[in-house]
Amino acid sequence: MPAHIKEIANELAHLQQPVEFEDKFRLLPAERLPELQSPGTMAIAAASLKGNNPLFALICQKEAAPRFSMIRLMSRVACPVMMTPVGSGTVVFPDDNIRRFVLVYERPSGKRLIPQAGHPVPKMDEESIINGIIYNLLPALSELSARTLMHRAIRAENIFITSDGRATLGECLSTPPAYAQPVLYEPIDSGMASPSGRGDGGVLDDFYSFGVFLAEISMGGTLLQGRSDEQIIEAKIKLGSYGALVGQTRVPLKLMEPLRGLLSDDPYERWTIQDLEMWANGRHLSPKQVPLPPKAVRSISFAGKDYLTAPMLANAMRLNWSESKVLIQSDHLDSWVRRALSNDDMGDLVVLAERTSHALAATGSGEDRAVSASIMALDPSAPIIYKDVAVRVDAIAQAAALEFFEPGKVEQLLDIIRMKLSQAWVTSQTRTKPEFIAIIKQIEHLAQNVKSMVPGYGMERAVYAGNEGWPCMSPLVGDHYVDDVKNLLPALESMVAEGRIEGAPVDRHVLAFAMNHMRGNFDALLKRFEDPFNRDVYNSASLRILSDMQKQFGPPNLPALSAHMANLLIDSVENFHNTAFRKQLREAVENATGEGKLTTLQSILDNSQIKDQDQVGFDQAQVIFSNLEAQATWLEQGGLVSNENVRHVSDKTSAVISGVCSSLALVLMTIAWVF
Amino acid sequence: MGRLPLLLVILVLAAVLMPSAILMAVLMVPSLVVYVIDRNPHRYFTVTIGLPNFCGVLPPLMDLWERGQTFDGAFNAIADPWNMMIAYGAAGLGWVLYLGTPIFVSSYLNISTDGKIKSIRRYQDDLIDAWGNGVKQSTNIAPVEEMEAHEQDVS
Known part of the structure; x- marks a missing residue:
């Protein structure tokens, strides 16, 4: 098995209980079939529930995920001399309640x-x-x-x-x-x-x-x-x-x-x-001998060796990156290409690469881009080479997915996209192919995804957008194979129930994976994730995204996740000012947690309208309290019984009494005058 | 109605009803004096003195009108010490009312102050119960005009 592929057979030794899959197969993990094992998988026996064909299943790993789009196409192929899947998908193994991807094949005849x-x-x-x-x-x-x-x-x-x-x-x-x-x-x-x-x-x-x-x-x-x-x-x-x-x-x-x-x-x-x-069929053809690359009239010395052909030099430059930068800075390469190889077109491309290096000098990556572009000029058939990364032009997203957690690799792939090295590679090709149109579209799509580095976009989004069916790589979903957004919340629910998630169950991978599948525009919401240290904002935004997921994809009840989110956000209830309202909210949170409804929880805990109402009420209460305090102080300081106030009140009172008495007198006089 | 038109109307009426005007001008001297010295824009003092004074003037005025509005009748009424005593005495009662009211008002306000303070404190406690201690930390200081308006309400 290649060293870079993880051995999982030993890790899965605990799987023993049979499990039914797609109502068509019974997987028998206790019965191992190492002779049918492909690299990075574990082969187990399987039985068909409807036929008698001998079957076996491969349990795949999420670090080197199976070819989702190709599975769909291959399963339509019926060819007796090629193994094609009869079943595929994810299944939860009862031994550890972990979802894994399984491919079911008919057992091949022979060894x-x-x-x-x-x-x-x-x-x-x-x-x-x-x-x-x-x-x-x-x-x-x-x-x-x-x-x-x-x-x-x-x-x-x-x-x-x-x-x-x-x-x-x-x-x-x-x-x-x-x-x-x-x-x-x-x-x-x-x-x-x-x-x-x-x-x-x-x-x-x-x-x-x-x-x-x-x-x-x-x-x-x-x-x-x-x-x-x-x-x-x-x-x-x-x-x-x-x-x-x-x-x-x-x-x-x-x-x-x-x-x-x-x-x-x-x-x-x-x-x-x-x-x-x-x-x-018996027609004998004579294949054309492919000529070897043209040799230079004199060799070029590089990294302690002499090279006579451009592809050999390009390959050496790939392996000696630092020395390549020195070579690019000198004029030797250009003069060697023009004079010794007599290839002015290649020389022009090398010069262009050097000039681009000067243009990008301020970014600090100009020399690296120049080396990469020079290798393209020397050997157009080589893959895109940039520092430690060597990747075919149509496999950038796949490389990002497979090497996401390798230190420095994602940054280098990001540089490839941002420096438009893919476009440079396509331009450097001496012969155009119809596939280039699709490749350019794919590159543009990748560039679009990494244009913004807000959570939900960036390289994580590029991984999921560029690799159909790629499982969510977030550590928050643990070993669960989540290739369908419908399985994301159940995986998080399971992880939370096991106590393996302490903070918000949302990270950049979960967001990118969800955004790749969810309907609607969430750009405004995603901005709330920009500061992970602002826990209140981050947690309430997490609740919002999780509740939207539950609304769109279910399942209807997520008790552990609801309780976890309620715990994370219960402090926000305490931030409400109105005590009666706080009590009502606490009760509502308890009810929603019991029901496992994230949507209800979100309507309570991340509701700006009720927050605003509470704040407006509080502000008014503060003003009233302040005015009452001023009145009480005025009264306590004798404001009401001050000479001035007493005089003022007395003036009015005496005028009123005088008016009333005079009116009575007038009435009496009128009565006396009449009678 | 502005002051000038009112003055003109009074002058016209005085010219037409000259005997009555002479009678009132003499018997309502206390009210005119108070009108002059009263600086309150609401003229509470003037009202307090003027209304009883007018009540005191009204009987000789009615008598004058019954006798036909003559200068003799007016001067006779003025010369009658009884009329003078009633009119000035009524004004004096108003004066006594004006000077005596503060004693009662002051006592009443003294008694009601404690009740008002208790009522305000109860309201404040209710606010604290409903909104927590944070409501005490006032961020919005009430404007002076608003404060004065509240003070007026309390009084």
Whole structure:
């Protein structure tokens, strides 16, 4: 198993209880099937509830998540010589109540050609290779080509051979594309890219891998055994893939043609399914020899070695980044390209890269961009290379997902997006492809997501927007495989119930994952998450987002999460001024917590209207209190019985009494006068 | 009505009813004196003296009108010490009322002050119960005019 893939079989040793899945399968985790295990997965027995086909299931890991979009497409393929899933999805295992992703396959007939990577491949004779392997696997390759599906896991240990020598193509969906492929099996550019940055690539990548596999079984053993990945890439660049892998070794004459065609380093010259079918039908083709890169008339000295070709120098620059910066700053590279390689176009690109370096000098990353752009100029077929990152242009989002928690990697990928290195890579290509349009759209979409670094956007959003079905990577969901937003709240509920979340159950990953799936515009709400130290604002915003999620996706009751949020926000109830209102709110919070309704809780605890009402009432009460205090003070200081006030009141009183008495007198006089 | 038109109306009436005007001018001297010395814009003092004084003048005035509004009748009424005593005595009662009221008012206000203070403190306690101690920390000081208005209400 490749070192970068996590072994999970031991971690999942505690799974024992059977569990039903999709009402169609029963998974039997107690029955392990290590011989069917793909890298980074655990294989267990499975039984169909409706048929008798022998099945097995692969429990996948979320760190190297399965190929969600490809699963949907592959499950529609019915090909007896290729393993395609009969079921897939997440299932909660009762042993630990953790949701995991599972792929169900029919058990292949036969055994793996080699038990695991690194074992020597048995040498097969020409007849067995042609009849048992090539003819047998042609329908699978044809199906993949016709549907433009990329297998990206064609390698010796992923081929199953029956006792009578018939081959079946193993599964390819449990880990990201080409993630478990040895560098040997990858075309030069894909091999240069880190395993996380290989991406789906194209159908022709599968044909290259098939070519490597044919070369291995025709020669036996392990090709380029004992060489490091870097040495393998160097050998392929120097001698061409065919030259490096086959070289002077004698291979069956009939196989020379397909090997030359499939191992061509120029994708435009590489054999396609039509070529292979024609060859299988007896039409002999003579594959064009791909010329090696032009040699310079004099070598250039770099990092203690002399280089004669541009791709070799580019590969060396990839491995010696600091020295590359020094080389770019000097004029040697430009003059070497123009004079020794006689390639003015390449020289212009190198100069352009240097100039861009000067333009970006203020940002501090200009030299790095210049090195990256110079490598593109020297070897346009190489992936995008920037500092420690080597990634194919269509695999930036995937690399971000797989290497998110690797120190420094995300920042470098962010630099690639912001410095528009992807666009520079597309521009540097000598031949345009129709796929470039889709790639440019994908790049623009990525750039849009990282334009704002507000929680809910940024690289986290780029991960989920750029990788369909990628599970939420937040530590808050623990080991739960949450690829569907409907499962996010149940996962958080479970984590809270276990006491594994102390603060707000919302972080940048949860937000980005939710925003990628939720309807509506939440930009104003997301701004409330900008200051994680402002706990009151952060917690109430968290409650708002969680309640919106519950409203849109359920489930209707989340008692643990409601109680947790109520605990976090109960202090905000104490911030209300009106004591009677506080009491009412406390009761309402208790009721909502009991019911597990985040929406009700949110309407109480994050309601600006009632907060405003309380504040207005309080302000008025303060003014009234203040006025009453002034009146009481005035009275206590004898204001009411002061001479002035007594005189004032007396004046009025005497005038009133005088008026009343005079009126009575007038009435009496009138009566006396009349009678 | 402005002061000048009122003065003109009075002058016209005085010219038409000259005997009555002479009678009133003599018998209502206390009211005229008080009108002159009263500085209160509401003229409470003038009202206190003027109304009983007018009540005292009214019987000779009625008598004059019954006898036909003659200068002789007016001078006879003026010369009658009884009329003089009633008119000036009524004004004197008003004066006594004006001077005596503060004694009673002062006593009443003394008694009611404690009750008012208790009532205010009860209201303040209710506010504290409803809104907490924070309500004591006044951020908005009431404007002076508002304060004065409240003081007027209390009195």
